[in-house]
Amino acid sequence: MKYKLAIFDMDGTILNTLDDLADSMNHCLRAHDLPERPLQEIRMFLGNGIHWLVECSVPEGTDAETLEKVYQMFLVYYKDHCAIKTRAYEGIPQVLQSLRRAGVLTAVVSNKADYAVKILCGDYFDGLLDFSVGELEGRRRKPYPDSVNAVLEKFRIAKEDAVYIGDSEVDFQTAQNAGLDVIMVGWGFRDEAFLKECGASLVIHDPAKILELIGVPEA
Known part of the structure; x- marks a missing residue:
């Protein structure tokens, strides 16, 4: 060999894992009154870790405090929703x-x-x-x-x-x-x-x- x-x-x-990641990301965006992202955009955001996914997914100009809140929510939410459609x-x-x-x-x-x-x-x-x-x-x-x-x-x-x-x-x-x-x-x-x-x-x-x-x- x-x-x-x-x-x-x-x-x-x-x-x-794309669908579960996208569903979790969009849940957290909605919870903070931020616009959702289409599946194919989220697809291209993947690969550099969760924080990068969140940074790319929130609207440009989002303040650091809101970004961190979305990130922390994602960590919790995805843990319980990572194996639904995966x-x-x-x-x-x-x-x-x-x-x-x-x-x-x-x-x-x-x-x-x-x-x-x-x-x-x-x-x-x-x-x-x-x-x-x-x-x-x-x-x-x-x-x-x-x-x-x-x-x-x-x-x-x-x-x-x-x-x-x-x-x-x-x-x-x-x-x-x-x-x-x-x-x-x-x-x-x-x-x-x-x-x-x-x-x-x-x-x-x-x-x-x-x-x-x-x-x-x-x-």
């Missing part, structure tokens, strides 16, 4: 099962709040991941390589033995900053043309291709 460790992004890569992308659980059977370690590194990462990994991928981590206080989020490096250190895996799999420009930059090979997926929150403009040379559209690129036979 080409790699010993596969590190996945979460939103747009292994889980389609679904695993078709084929992803089978890919994770095949990787595990082949002895490849699996991990998730996300800019989503760590509590939500833990909830969703347990709900949708119980027993299929060796480790998961989201945004944590005191640790720089992606595209900084800090969380990726922490996973490498945890498993004592060299960079050349790991691959990062994601769906956005943030994931591509994260892999570059961490010195990892990258597999970009085209079923998530960014389309192939956008990803190639960002520098991605390969964008896949079938989860089974992950197994092929890693060198694991399909089940």
